[in-house]
Amino acid sequence: MTLRILFLSHNFYPDIGGIEVNSDILAHSFTEFGHDVHLLTWSKDPSNKKFSYSVIRNPNKRTLFKEHAWAELVFENNPSLRLAWPNLFFRKPSVIALNTWISRVNGKIGFQDRIKLLWLKRASKVIAVSDAIRKRCWPSAIVIANPYRSDEFRIIPEIKRTxxxxxxxxxxxxxxxxxxxxxxxxxxxxxxxxxxxxxxxxxxxxxxxxxxxxxxxxxxxxxxxxxxxxxxxxxxxxxxxxxxxxxxxxxxxxxxxxxxxxxxxxxxxxxxxxxxxxxxxxxxxxxxxxxxxxxxxxxxxxxxxxxxxxxxxxxxxxxxxxxxxxKHYPEKVAAQYLNVIELAYNNNF
CATH class of the missing domain: 3.40.50.2000 (Glycogen Phosphorylase B;)
Structure with a gap:
């Protein structure tokens, strides 16, 4: 099965952070598995770095509607309402991954958090990156732990641990x-x-x-x-x-x-x-x-x-x-994500 996946990542390269890294790993891996991926983000990149998938930055409303019309499924790597709202009209299958807590820093649930929780109810399925997030934020979520860049982070035998x-x-x-x-x-x-x-x-x-x-x-x-x-x-x-x-x-x-x-x-x-x-x-x-x-x-x-x-x-x-x-190799984690995504597309939830 080949899907047109609209991948939403509020922040992305060149911004630095765990979600940004995970978005790149997953979008690339989805592409390697044969899917057509368009990634939408608000992050600007003056260097215009190229990726193995399409990256659309700082989209206007017309672009948002165009991309949602193109997609067969919407994947949000953390709730991204400003990028995802056109799906209220298109009603495409959606999967949302929770990368962090849905709460304020002090643990309280604010207005924005309540909106996100309502948005999660629309998702075909929710993924949590840890059991702690699942328990606190969305008990029915599927837990899929994060990948890491296994091609980059490795032991270099000639370096001594001094x-x-x-x-x-x-x-x-x-x-x-x-x-x-x-x-x-x-x-x-x-x-x-x-x-x-x-x-x-x-x-x-x-x-x-x-x-x-x-x-x-x-x-x-x-x-x-x-x-x-x-x-x-x-x-x-x-x-x-x-x-x-x-x-x-x-x-x-x-x-x-x-x-x-x-x-x-x-x-x-x-x-x-x-x-x-x-x-x-x-x-x-x-x-x-x-x-x-x-x-x-x-x-x-x-x-x-x-x-x-x-x-x-x-x-x-x-x-x-x-x-x-x-267990955290990109291809293994991506395969778990794609299993959820394909089931969501087939309306098996």
Whole structure:
């Protein structure tokens, strides 16, 4: 079966984020499976980068109606009402993927969220990227975990892992980079008391954001300058090389992450992920990493000490990463999406 799929992604390349990356992976994979894909987005791209599928940017009303008339099915990678509303008239089958929470930052349901929930009722089927999102937002959703760029994120054997910990993410308070710094400080203070088997105590922070100045001050106050390094934002091969130099990924998010693509990316580069237990992070890490109590620095420290002093545990987790990552290959995830999409088209729901 070949379908004309109208793929809606509110944001897209060159914008940076998990949804943007997933949109590219899925749209490309749908095309590889033989479908005709048109992607609509509000994101502008001065470079006019070409993709394996059609990308229509910043569409006007005429273009929106033209594309909806062309489509046999509408796929929204997260609710995209400003791009999707013409389907009220065309009534094409639709599938909506939930990539994040339908709520305000404080967890309350606002007016916009109520509109999105009403919109979801029109969908032929709803997909959630984690069980946490399914439970909170749409209990009848099908859970399909996110893919990662398996052609890009990989182990480079010739690179030696000379560094210990890496944090990857936007430097905002909810991401918990300060908890990573404080945990490292505790490890240094405890290294003789609990006989921590580690040559170097290092933390690399990859990313940028409004909390950067506060993190610099924290490092100075804790006298951690020799141990913590900021790289700024990294992407592409530079990011892959940096991850390959590290042993552990720390994801101490205070916010309940909807999923956590960085877990898969770092795991694919050979890092062992240690993540907070909120939201979709347990889904992302599976049985191939370690979880600690969200917001609890002592729990993070004890989890780190446990794996550092237990080489067999670290080895078992590295082995578990191989089948775990295979489940997130783009072609496997896309096949699950297309199964839902084709069933929706055939009106089997």
């Amino acid at each position: 560094k210990e910990f890496v944090f990857l993410g936007r430097l905002v308070s909810d991401k918990g980079a300060d908890h990573a710094i404080k945990a490292l400080k505790q490890l240094i203070l405890l290294r003789h008391e609990v006989n921590i088997v580690m040559d170097k105590f290092t933390l690399t922070i990859i990313g940028s954001g409004p909390e950067q100045k506060n993190l610099y001050k924290l490092i100075q106050d804790q006298q951690m300058e020799p141990y913590v390094k900021f790289t700024g934002p990294l992407s592409g091969e530079n990011l892959v090389v940096c991850l390959n130099q590290h042993r552990f990924l720390l994801v101490p998010s205070l916010w309940e992450e909807p999923f956590g693509n960085v877990v898969l990316e770092a795991m694919a580069c050979g890092c062992l992920p240690i993540v907070s237990d909120g939201g979709g992070l347990p889904t992302a890490v599976g049985e191939a990493g370690l979880k600690f109590r969200r917001g609890d620095i002592n729990s993070l420290v004890s989890t780190i000490i446990n794996v550092i002093n237990n080489p067999e545990l670290e080895h078992q987790l590295k082995i578990a990463a191989i089948p775990h990552l295979k």
